[in-house]
Amino acid sequence: MMTYTMRMSIDEVDVRTVAGYWIDRIDEMLSACLRDHDKLPPGRTIDVRFDEFMADDMAMAERVWDTAGYAPSDESRSAVAEYLA
Numbered sequence: 001m002m003t004y005t006m007r008m009s010i011d012e013v014d015v016r017t018v019a020g021y022w023i024d025r026i027d028e029m030l031s032a033c034l035r036d037h038d039k040l041p042p043g044r045t046i047d048v049r050f051d052e053f054m055a056d057d058m059a060m061a062e063r064v065w066d067t068a069g070y071a072p073s074d075e076s077r078s079a080v081a082e083y084l085a
Contacts, residue, residue: 043067057084 002022006013037045046067053060061080065072072080 003013003015003018006018044067046064048060048064058081061084
């Protein structure tokens with residue numbers, strides 16, 4: 001998607017360079033997540049399994065909100081449900 005967007009402003013996109021950047025960036029973010037996970041207080045993180053998210057995405061959104069201590073408005077809840085539909 002990034003290379004597609006870049007084509008609007010650059011004549012020739014170096015796909016390997018863009019891919020290399022994002023591969024390194026994602027590795028950095030996931031490594032930091034694993035490294036720092038236990039530094040947060042218990043109950044302040046949630047591990048979201050892909051299969052559980054796919055089975056009931058709205059229920060997983062509710063779990064994330066509960067973990068964050070967030071009570072979305074009905075409007076926000078409806079917007080998320082519409083997006084996930």
